[in-house]
Amino acid sequence: MSTELHRYDITQESDFLQPRDFNRKTLLQHVDQVFRAQITNIIDLTSEEKLFHVRLVKDHQRERFTFLPGQFVMLEVPGYGEIPISISSAPTNKGYLELCIRKVGRVTSVLHKARRGALVGIRGPFGTSFPMEKMRDHSVLLIAGGLGLAPLRAPIFHVTENRTNYDQVHIIYGTRTPDQLLFDYQYEQWRRINGVNLSIIVEQPDEAWTGEVGLITKLIDDLDFDPANTYAIVCGPPVMFKFVCNQLSTKGVPMHRMFVSLERRMHCGMGKCCRCNIGSTYTCVDGPVFDYWSVMNLKEAI
Amino acid sequence: MLFKILTKDGFEQLVDGILESNEVIGPKRVATGANGKPIHQYLPVTSFGELDLDYETTEFPAKTYFLPYRETLSTFHFDEADWTQEIRYRIQPRAIVGLHACDINGLLKLDKVFGRDAFPSPYYLSRRRNTLVVGIDHMPCEGGFCQSVDAHVVSHGFDLFLTDLGDRYFVSIGSDRGFDLVGKVENREVSEDDTHAYLAVRRRISDAFKTHVRTQNLPTLLDLEFDSPVWKRWGDKCLSCGSCAMACPTCYCYGVNEEVSMDFTVGTKVKQLHSCNLVDFAMVAGDHNFRPSRESRLKYRYYHQHRGFAEAYDEPKCVGCNRCGRVCLAGINPPEVIADLHEEDRA
Ligand SMILES: Cc1cc2nc3c(=O)[nH]c(=O)nc-3n(C[C@H](O)[C@H](O)[C@H](O)COP(=O)(O)OP(=O)(O)OC[C@H]3O[C@@H](n4cnc5c(N)ncnc54)[C@H](O)[C@@H]3O)c2cc1C
Ligand code: SF4
Ligand code: SF4
Ligand code: FES
Numbered sequence: 278m279s280t281e282l283h284r285y286d287i288t289q290e291s292d293f294l295q296p297r298d299f300n301r302k303t304l305l306q307h308v309d310q311v312f313r314a315q316i317t318n319i320i321d322l323t324s325e326e327k328l329f330h331v332r333l334v335k336d337h338q339r340e341r342f343t344f345l346p347g348q349f350v351m352l353e354v355p356g357y358g359e360i361p362i363s364i365s366s367a368p369t370n371k372g373y374l375e376l377c378i379r380k381v382g383r384v385t386s387v388l389h390k391a392r393r394g395a396l397v398g399i400r401g402p403f404g405t406s407f408p409m410e411k412m413r414d415h416s417v418l419l420i421a422g423g424l425g426l427a428p429l430r431a432p433i434f435h436v437t438e439n440r441t442n443y444d445q446v447h448i449i450y451g452t453r454t455p456d457q458l459l460f461d462y463q464y465e466q467w468r469r470i471n472g473v474n475l476s477i478i479v480e481q482p483d484e485a486w487t488g489e490v491g492l493i494t495k496l497i498d499d500l501d502f503d504p505a506n507t508y509a510i511v512c513g514p515p516v517m518f519k520f521v522c523n524q525l526s527t528k529g530v531p532m533h534r535m536f537v538s539l540e541r542r543m544h545c546g547m548g549k550c551c552r553c554n555i556g557s558t559y560t561c562v563d564g565p566v567f568d569y570w571s572v573m574n575l576k577e578a579i
Numbered sequence: 580m581l582f583k584i585l586t587k588d589g590f591e592q593l594v595d596g597i598l599e600s601n602e603v604i605g606p607k608r609v610a611t612g613a614n615g616k617p618i619h620q621y622l623p624v625t626s627f628g629e630l631d632l633d634y635e636t637t638e639f640p641a642k643t644y645f646l647p648y649r650e651t652l653s654t655f656h657f658d659e660a661d662w663t664q665e666i667r668y669r670i671q672p673r674a675i676v677g678l679h680a681c682d683i684n685g686l687l688k689l690d691k692v693f694g695r696d697a698f699p700s701p702y703y704l705s706r707r708r709n710t711l712v713v714g715i716d717h718m719p720c721e722g723g724f725c726q727s728v729d730a731h732v733v734s735h736g737f738d739l740f741l742t743d744l745g746d747r748y749f750v751s752i753g754s755d756r757g758f759d760l761v762g763k764v765e766n767r768e769v770s771e772d773d774t775h776a777y778l779a780v781r782r783r784i785s786d787a788f789k790t791h792v793r794t795q796n797l798p799t800l801l802d803l804e805f806d807s808p809v810w811k812r813w814g815d816k817c818l819s820c821g822s823c824a825m826a827c828p829t830c831y832c833y834g835v836n837e838e839v840s841m842d843f844t845v846g847t848k849v850k851q852l853h854s855c856n857l858v859d860f861a862m863v864a865g866d867h868n869f870r871p872s873r874e875s876r877l878k879y880r881y882y883h884q885h886r887g888f889a890e891a892y893d894e895p896k897c898v899g900c901n902r903c904g905r906v907c908l909a910g911i912n913p914p915e916v917i918a919d920l921h922e923e924d925r926a
């Protein structure tokens with residue numbers, strides 16, 4: 278008696294025949310297959326950061342691709358590696374994604390050498406987003422420190438494009454030195470939007486600097502807003518958002534109305550590899566956006 | 580569940596039949612340990628005789644057949660500035676014969692992580708569904724505490740599960756594929772005597788556990804004892820070697836790396852099992868490490884086993900096989916670490 282065990286070909290499952298869509302998390306699909314994407318534009322921001330415009334090559338994939346402010350993608354540089362990067366563009370921009378990337382290591386250095394036209398891979402979008410709908414009809418504080426402006430840009434675009442949905446809007450941004458300020462070419466544009474307040478501060482001014490000097494918390498001290506009617510998004514390094522959120526909390530903003538974006542090492546983006554775990558929480562699926570109360574409750578978060 | 584009785588010869592015929600055209604993995608005696616006991620591993624066998632179904636435990640779990648230590652996720656073929664991505668899943672069927680209840684429970688936990696929830700993994704599911712699982716009952720292994728975590732019995736997750744009744748096997752049938760296999764050899768219906776004998780064996784096994792771990796309220800206790808000196812005490816001993824995770828049937832953390840061939844024509848994206856005890860586990864660019872101390876990493880592993888997983892799935896991730904305790908050169912083992920935490924609680 279010989280028994281041939283049945284060969285099961287998973288790619289014949291009906292799920293697989295549907296178009297790949299990372300927004301449909303329960304779909305059985307080629308989770309490691311990237312969308313082919315082309316770097317269509319490279320914009321120098323500072324000596325360490327560049328902005329990349331990345332366009333999904335296939336029309337139907339580009340049209341299907343949707344994301345919410347605060348979500349990130351896994352950016353694949355074939356042969357070098359895959360890294361998590363926040364989407365830094367407007368969700369309504371269907372043409373391309375903007376990714377602001379700081380050069381820190383292997384993959385990011387290769388990207389900084391990449392030329393216009395280079396082909397990369399994109400998987401995603403992944404993770405939670407800032408609850409822009411909940412914030413409707415409230416005032417919003419959009420606060421960023423350093424590279425934190427990259428993930429903050431998507432909510433900034435959302436708020437400015439839907440300005441009537443929100444009450445007062447304050448954009449507050451701080452870096453260590455003036456030459457670290459990102460997207461300086463956009464400040465004028467934001468300032469001119471009716472009812473948008475932009476304030477910028479640096480810790481260590483140079484001779485040319487005429488603006489505010491000090492820590493970002495100084496700007497918040499001077500801020501006139503109604504804490505009972507306010508939501509805040511705070512993006513930046515943990516020390517920064519900790520100080521800012523505690524300050525806002527003292528001023529009366531409830532902790533569940535402040536949102537931060539956490540960074541951890543990530544090797545999958547899909548709640549599998551565990552590299553991003555904070556205690557029992559997967560930063561990639563339960564985050565990266567958390568309200569501050571949840572962050573306070575995460576062991577080993579800050 | 581359906582049950583049948585197979586003679587031992589009948590079962591041998593069944594396995595021989597599978598062996599004729601498929602790979603069969605099972606417990607194989609590979610060496611003798613320092614304590615004089617045989618050491619077993621789950622390895623491919625070429626005949627039924629190579630299987631030692633009476634084994635106590637194996638050094639490493641059968642995890643490697645579902646989550647291989649190294650697995651290619653995809654291959655990039657370069658052509659000048661362009662590339663294409665190729666993805667393959669393993670679809671060759673095979674059988675694993677002789678898994679104990681704890682290890683099948685381990686697979687059920689991996690099923691939860693890789694088969695359900697967000698982003699089911701086709702890599703895992705393809706291997707899992709192409710693997711016929713035949714389990715077998717056994718007396719508790721030394722140091723095993725599977726009973727404390729409810730992993731000493733299993734009611735699904737296998738195709739067939741055998742209980743040795745001396746001259747025959749009591750067979751629990753967990754799938755249609757298992758049912759068909761049993762039908763191919765001589766079998767008979769279960770009699771009342773068989774049921775009594777089966778229940779007696781089950782009782783004998785349950786009564787034989789010597790190692791117990793107090794798991795009531797463990798998730799809360801772990802939260803309370805987050806800053807306990809217990810972690811430093813055990814953490815200071817830890818060599819950060821990662822062996823515990825490799826030996827664990829349910830540890831699945833991994834890292835992904837890419838390599839390029841010497842001639843720059845092919846890039847491979849390779850997944851490799853990792854361990855949260857390894858120093859670079861939570862290291863990010865700029866040399867920042869979210870878990871720099873051995874203590875924090877060891878603690879994290881226990882948290883994932885007994886708190887994090889419990890929070891997500893209402894059960895611990897640990898199945899109580901104590902392989903991690905046996906393999907650890909520093910003598911770190913769950914029964915003692917958890918007992919220490921309870922002590923701390925009373926102190
Ligand atoms: C949700 C999220 C959003 C992010 N958004 C941005 C962004 O918009 N712009 C930006 O410049 N950076 C962002 N980062 C950080 C970025 O992912 C790391 O800088 C990048 O992974 C470093 O890769 P590397 O190969 O250049 O560095 P190396 O030091 O060579 O890293 C080796 C490997 O370590 C891992 N790794 C190292 N640092 C990090 C890190 N901070 N986070 C996760 N994995 C890491 C990666 O897997 C990487 O492949 C984000 C991180 C997360 C988690
Ligand atoms: S607990 Fe033991 S096996 Fe695990 S990493 Fe530490 S020394 Fe190695
Ligand atoms: S943690 Fe240790 S005892 Fe628990 S399942 Fe893993 S190896 Fe077995
Ligand atoms: S990045 Fe892999 S689990 Fe979150």
